[in-house]
Amino acid sequence: MLNSLYLYTKNISSLAFRKERNIAVLDVKRLYFQKGNFIKPGSHKKMDKSQALDDAIRWLMIAQKNMSDDGMGSYHLVDGWSSSYPETSGYIIPTLMVYGGLTGNDESIQTALKVAEWLLSIQKESGGWQGGRVSEQKPEIVFNTGQVIRGMLAAYAHTQDDRFLKAATKAGDWLCQVQSKQGYWKMHALMENERVYDTYVDAPLLMLSDHTQDKKYAQHAIKNLDWVVDHKQHANAWFEDCDNTIKHNDRPILHTIAYTIDGLLDSGIHLGNDKYKQAALQPAIRLRDIFIRDGKLHGRYDANWAGSEYMILTGCAQMSIIWQKLFVLTGDQQFFDAALGMNTLLANIQNRQLSGSDNTKGAIPGSFPIWGKYEPFAFPNWATKYFADALILEQNLKKS
Numbered sequence: 001m002l003n004s005l006y007l008y009t010k011n012i013s014s015l016a017f018r019k020e021r022n023i024a025v026l027d028v029k030r031l032y033f034q035k036g037n038f039i040k041p042g043s044h045k046k047m048d049k050s051q052a053l054d055d056a057i058r059w060l061m062i063a064q065k066n067m068s069d070d071g072m073g074s075y076h077l078v079d080g081w082s083s084s085y086p087e088t089s090g091y092i093i094p095t096l097m098v099y100g101g102l103t104g105n106d107e108s109i110q111t112a113l114k115v116a117e118w119l120l121s122i123q124k125e126s127g128g129w130q131g132g133r134v135s136e137q138k139p140e141i142v143f144n145t146g147q148v149i150r151g152m153l154a155a156y157a158h159t160q161d162d163r164f165l166k167a168a169t170k171a172g173d174w175l176c177q178v179q180s181k182q183g184y185w186k187m188h189a190l191m192e193n194e195r196v197y198d199t200y201v202d203a204p205l206l207m208l209s210d211h212t213q214d215k216k217y218a219q220h221a222i223k224n225l226d227w228v229v230d231h232k233q234h235a236n237a238w239f240e241d242c243d244n245t246i247k248h249n250d251r252p253i254l255h256t257i258a259y260t261i262d263g264l265l266d267s268g269i270h271l272g273n274d275k276y277k278q279a280a281l282q283p284a285i286r287l288r289d290i291f292i293r294d295g296k297l298h299g300r301y302d303a304n305w306a307g308s309e310y311m312i313l314t315g316c317a318q319m320s321i322i323w324q325k326l327f328v329l330t331g332d333q334q335f336f337d338a339a340l341g342m343n344t345l346l347a348n349i350q351n352r353q354l355s356g357s358d359n360t361k362g363a364i365p366g367s368f369p370i371w372g373k374y375e376p377f378a379f380p381n382w383a384t385k386y387f388a389d390a391l392i393l394e395q396n397l398k399k400s
Contacts, residue, residue: 020077023360024377026352027369052347053391055362056384057099060092061111062358063381070118071134075359076378077370083135086122088382089115090129090148095385097154098392109158116155116164119148123167127174131190142178142185145171146201153207165211172208175201176220183227191246196228196239197256199263206270218271225267228260229279237282238303251302253374254315257283262322269329277329284322288338291319296345299367299374310372313349313364316342317386324393336397343394346387 063072063081071084072092093112100109123129128140129148149168156164178187184194185201202221209217232240239260243252261280268276286305291297297316298307320342327335349368352360364383366375375383 020357020360023077023352023365024370027371031369047344047347049343049347049391049394052350052362053099053388053395055350056364056388056391057096057105057108057362059358059360059362059379059384060096060381060388061108063384064111064115066359069134070114072115072381073133074375074378074380074382075363077360078377081359083133084118085133085381086119086129087131087141087144087147088380088385090119090144090151092381092385093151094154095388095392097158099388102392102395112151113155113159116151119151120163120167123148123170127170127172128188129171140174140188141190142175142188143190143195143198143201145175146198146204149204149208153204153211156211168208169212172205172212172217175205176216179220179223183223183225185224190244193246194241195244195256196232196242197244197259197263198224199228199267200259201263203263203266203270206267221267222271225264225276228264229275233279234303236303236305237279237286238301238305239283248300251300251308253300254287254297254312255318255374256315257287257301258315258318258322262318262325265322265325269325280322281326281330284319284326284335287319288323288335291338291342292334295341299372309374311368312372312374313346313366313368314374314380314383314386317346317364317383317390320346320390321386321393324390324397327397339390339394343390346390350387 060072063074064070066081067073067084069084071086072089073082073084075081093115096108096112100106119129122134124140126140128145131138131141131144149171152164152168155161156168179185185198186192186194189195202224205217205221209215239257241249242256242260243249244256261283264276265280268274268280287297290305290307296311297319299309299312301307320339323335323339326332327339346364350362350364360379362384363379364387366378366380366383367373370377
């Protein structure tokens with residue numbers, strides 16, 4: 001409590017003397033004077049978000065240019081740029097690749113390949129990739145390794161360079177080795193506690209299984225998926241052991257809830273497995289209906305789906321992605337309408353109508369308002385990554 005108070009006092013007092021204080025001032029206006037209603041009714045149906053997407057990708061490339069290596073960092077209003085983050089750098093690679101393919105922007109593809117080369121250079125001898133920022137020099141972590149596999153496979157698909165597939169295979173072998181017999185990961189897991197959001201590791205393992213034609217990776221993924229659905233999902237679709245903390249595990253953040261849902265959904269689609277698709281569909285409906293009713297999603301949800309804390313924008317973007325996938329899967333227009341509304345909300349938060357700087361232009365903050373508890377006063381690169389993914393899906397669906 002005292003540490004949190006110190007950090008907030010430090011951030012607010014430091015911002016008072018900097019131009020970037022205007023970002024916080026704008027959120028004060030939006031939250032308290034406009035009561036959070038700064039989006040015109042119906043605007044989601046006609047808003048052109050192509051500039052928002054271009055700005056988001058541009059910022060992601062700036063997040064690499066500000067590093068001392070070829071990874072990708074995040075920006076904090078007070079402390080400046082972090083060091084590179086291997087996990088998120090890994091799953092940003094597919095985003096940059098897809099955008100480059102859609103728009104013909106070769107710079108985004110070349111940026112992605114630089115990130116991939118850097119990740120190759122820091123892979124651990126075990127096959128895993130470290131947790132946290134690269135400057136922290138932490139040991140390898142299961143979840144983070146799964147996300148870098150996504151990047152390795154995207155780089156391999158584009159280049160056909162066997163180095164990327166070999167790195168992904170080495171990582172997959174390590175993930176299989178450290179998995180428990182029950183199907184969860186505890187050894188080399190964050191906090192050394194089993195967590196259901198490792199379904200977001202299962203999806204790249206299934207992709208790896210296809211690339212290598214080795215069923216081992218799929219078998220290990222299925223073990224984890226069954227453990228989650230059979231033992232950790234409540235009748236009302238809420239998940240136990242879903243938070244990235246121990247203290248707040250009774251009300252996990254939307255970010256890790258969305259990881260869990262998306263991992264189940266992608267795995268279910270990949271395998272043609274209705275059990276996993278239903279396990280994803282039910283919580284997605286819960287959160288969709290809350291968003292349609294309230295016009296927002298909270299940062300945390302307890303076992304009764306009661307929300308608390310300010311919006312965590314990464315999770316909001318992830319839910320838009322999930323809803324769009326479910327629209328394609330089910331044809332239910334409510335999923336697409338919810339995603340359009342969420343994308344408009346995020347695009348309005350991104351558009352701060354301030355001169356700002358390259359450090360923040362186009363980026364999505366961790367929370368709304370920016371002083372929310374999740375990544376306060378910061379622009380984590382993963383928030384902008386998922387926002388870009390959500391907009392790419394929207395553009396593709398509108399064209400189809």
